[in-house]
Amino acid sequence: MRPAALLATAIALSCAAPALAQTSATPGIEAVLAADIRADDRARDQYRHPAETLAFFEVEPGMRVVDFMPSGGWYSRVLIPYLGEEGTYIGLNPDVGTEGGPGFFDRMRDTANRFPTQAQGWVGDSGARVLGANVGDEAIDAMAGTVDRVLIFREMHNIRRFGWFHDLAVASRTLLKDDGMLGVVQHRASADAPSSYVLGDNGYQREEDVIALFSAYGFELVGKSEANANPADPADWEGGVWSLPPSFGGAPEGSEERARRAAIGESDRMTLLFRKRP
Template structure:
């Protein structure tokens, strides 16, 4: 999988439930949705909530059927935008676990160092923002998850990170880790910048931030998962997904700075696929 480029032949592999058009879309309980709505109104989110219009956390977590008594892994949480929602939401009855990028060949050294430092500092920073106890927020370096987590996790959430795992050649390794810790019937939720179906393999290999939806589905299913369903909660048809500077042309990165800034701010954040998979036996 080094320097992994999505192969067109992958789509031809017969996979159980490959399209899953008839799959029943999971629905969050009304009680859980009320609790989530309270968290989304939390004062610690005063700055983050401005991006809800692009990231749709209520709709996304409802589609992923994340209940407050679950054990949930958030992979590569970065600055903790989703963590500030998940940790308080799960604090009373569930368990929130942050998993950083792996210390593995293929991952650039700078990212690996940041992941190690992030794993150490993450619980304290999250506790400071949310008012939770840092002791209740475990953080691990990906690829080194303890065996005690095997078959215990209800959900693994991977938000806007699959493109990096693909281009670094570690996606198969990490999917094996997620599958190991998920309990039987546990599910994997993915949000990812979406390339057009006819985008070239060179453009949609992760280096521009975009991946083709069917490529992601085929690849994840080849690693021991089945597609449960899709959601358009994070779709943005205004994104042409063909930017020379990749997804970072759009907000929040705005790679071109003030050049055509109003245009890109008018488009908003990227068009994103939202996919839910179940661990196969």
């Protein structure tokens, strides 16, 4: 049996167990956020509001959750412990081919083999079962209809500028249960931002565009949350969202401009929850 087929079989077996409620072996969200493995992450909790965000997305221990583009693992270090031993965390990356593209594409290739070991380095052996996949892998069909949530944290701009939306939306519908939901957190442009500003390269997206895109692919909007809003962000930076902390693009360390941007904080963000329509 080929490695891909073995992986698909293992995933199918891992999906057989029902999702369970929190047990004594599963830490609550407060304990997860206070854990030592998050020592370098906690400074951004004031901007990312993980407890409020996951509560709005109705994520619970024991669920099977897809995290699209886990990158450096900020949310992995929250979700894997929080989902607990009865849960499954799936790090899903786009299909970036076997070669070429920007350098960071290399970190997203062969996710099925690479990601579980990487996640173990972040969180150790405890917490949810960890799987990895790329959109287009055989594993997507093996997991069809078994996932409770698909979560997309601040990646809609990359999804749009690299042309990944169609394949991701189709894969999400395949993965999700009939009552499964999809959560999005994304840098939010003003409603009247010009189309040229929200194509992806500046990070910001218009909320109505994100809703329309998912609606066209069979997702209904369940609700919006302002948990990650920042009304102090004008959301029209010439250098895009990377003008704000933590990047401070174009604002040298020690400058008055950097101090001004630090006072603004991180970007204004939409937080949207969708349900898979029949």
